[in-house]
Amino acid sequence: MSTEFATRCIHIPEERALKDRYGAMTYPIYQTATFAHPGVGKSTGYDYSRSGNPTRDQAERIVASLEGAADALGFSSGMAAISLLMELFRPGDHLVIDSDLYGGSTRLFSRVGEKNGLSFTKVNCSQNEVEAAIRPETKAVFLETPSNPTMRITDLTAVSEVAKRCGLLLIVDNTFLSPYFQNPLELGADVVVHSGTKYLGGHNDTLAGFLAVKDPELAAQLRFLQKTTGATLAPFDSFLIARGIKTLPLRMRQAQENALAIAAWLKGRPEVTKVYYPGLPEHPGHEIIKKQARGFGAMISFETETKEFALRVLEKIRLISYAESLGGVETLLTYPLTQTHADVPEEERLANGITDRLLRMSVGVEDVRDLIADLEQAFGAAGQETNA
Numbered sequence: 001m002s003t004e005f006a007t008r009c010i011h012i013p014e015e016r017a018l019k020d021r022y023g024a025m026t027y028p029i030y031q032t033a034t035f036a037h038p039g040v041g042k043s044t045g046y047d048y049s050r051s052g053n054p055t056r057d058q059a060e061r062i063v064a065s066l067e068g069a070a071d072a073l074g075f076s077s078g079m080a081a082i083s084l085l086m087e088l089f090r091p092g093d094h095l096v097i098d099s100d101l102y103g104g105s106t107r108l109f110s111r112v113g114e115k116n117g118l119s120f121t122k123v124n125c126s127q128n129e130v131e132a133a134i135r136p137e138t139k140a141v142f143l144e145t146p147s148n149p150t151m152r153i154t155d156l157t158a159v160s161e162v163a164k165r166c167g168l169l170l171i172v173d174n175t176f177l178s179p180y181f182q183n184p185l186e187l188g189a190d191v192v193v194h195s196g197t198k199y200l201g202g203h204n205d206t207l208a209g210f211l212a213v214k215d216p217e218l219a220a221q222l223r224f225l226q227k228t229t230g231a232t233l234a235p236f237d238s239f240l241i242a243r244g245i246k247t248l249p250l251r252m253r254q255a256q257e258n259a260l261a262i263a264a265w266l267k268g269r270p271e272v273t274k275v276y277y278p279g280l281p282e283h284p285g286h287e288i289i290k291k292q293a294r295g296f297g298a299m300i301s302f303e304t305e306t307k308e309f310a311l312r313v314l315e316k317i318r319l320i321s322y323a324e325s326l327g328g329v330e331t332l333l334t335y336p337l338t339q340t341h342a343d344v345p346e347e348e349r350l351a352n353g354i355t356d357r358l359l360r361m362s363v364g365v366e367d368v369r370d371l372i373a374d375l376e377q378a379f380g381a382a383g384q385e386t387n388a
């Protein structure tokens with residue numbers, strides 16, 4: 001059986017044993033809440049779908065295989081996965097977190113984590129600020145690379161060295177690159193987080209979250225917490241994720257190719273004052289991402305000359321949608337200030353470059369000529385109105 005990545009997206013090693021008696025090519029959706037037992041003290045391996053469901057197991061096995069994890073756990077959303085991780089900590093514990101994170105994670109930490117007695121120090125992980133923030137009560141480091149939305153790149157090997165030396169759990173949200181481009185567990189992380197809603201699902205049609213865990217003991221502890229708290233991934237959504245992953249390599253390759261072309265186009269536009277894309281050689285993290293990942297992904301942020309221009313572009317795009325989220329086949333344009341990062345305090349937002357002129361694009365897999373044509377007409381129309 002081949003073990004290459006693209007093959008593992010479609011075939012998992014246990015597949016033959018798992019095939020049903022009709023030879024169905026896709027794994028069945030076990031849409032059931034409970035399972036009958038063959039006898040007292042006997043079990044089929046399943047008893048209740050919150051604790052375990054065959055379709056969810058299938059999606060979890062695939063994600064574990066792609067991240068090189070001992071185990072992976074499926075949740076009803078990315079935030080459910082991150083919330084569950086917080087159950088590992090007790091009042092008084094401290095976490096070092098990246099200052100440039102998905103807005104929902106920042107909100108969870110400041111509005112829920114702090115209420116529960118946790119404390120957080122935000123640092124710029126890409127600038128090696130982690131070690132200085134560590135205290136005796138520090139338990140973990142939480143980061144994203146590339147970060148969201150300004151695509152800062154953190155050297156994972158360097159941070160994992162600090163985390164190991166200080167006995168901290170290193171948690172990496174790998175949503176932006178997906179396991180196709182980056183495997184943080186191989187670079188020293190302990191837990192990888194995914195919003196499966198994004199590239200794993202890939203079609204903007206379901207919410208999902210995953211935790212991929214290196215240590216089997218930690219995985220068992222998280223499994224206990226997962227079945228106890230209950231935000232597990234439903235059977236149908238597990239099926240959608242497993243189906244989406246079959247084309248993950250194809251989608252990631254095409255989206256990145258499109259992103260490289262769009263980043264080059266943006267750079268050539270006079271209305272664009274800054275382009276954040278780690279695939280550009282002048283991006284400050286370009287060499288590090290080349291060293292630790294197999295690609296640059298397909299997320300681009302850019303700043304326009306004025307706020308008015310940025311807002312007009314959002315109104316004038318036709319093929320591209322003005323919508324939050326990312327990682328699907330459709331190209332989306334987001335306004336981080338009021339959408340994904342609305343809950344980040346202003347001072348912090350500005351320090352991180354989240355201005356009122358910043359747009360974030362999740363480049364999809366449409367024909368890139370149509371995407372650029374849409375941007376061209378939107379820029380043209382926005383320019384006319386702004387100048388009028």
Ligand SMILES: *Cc1c(COP(=O)(O)O)cnc(C)c1O
Pocket residue numbers: 077078079080102104105144148173175176194195196197198207208209326
């Ligand atoms: C979307 C996202 C999340 C949250 O995931 P949901 O599935 O929306 O709950 C977490 N981290 C990153 C980087 C994301 O983009």
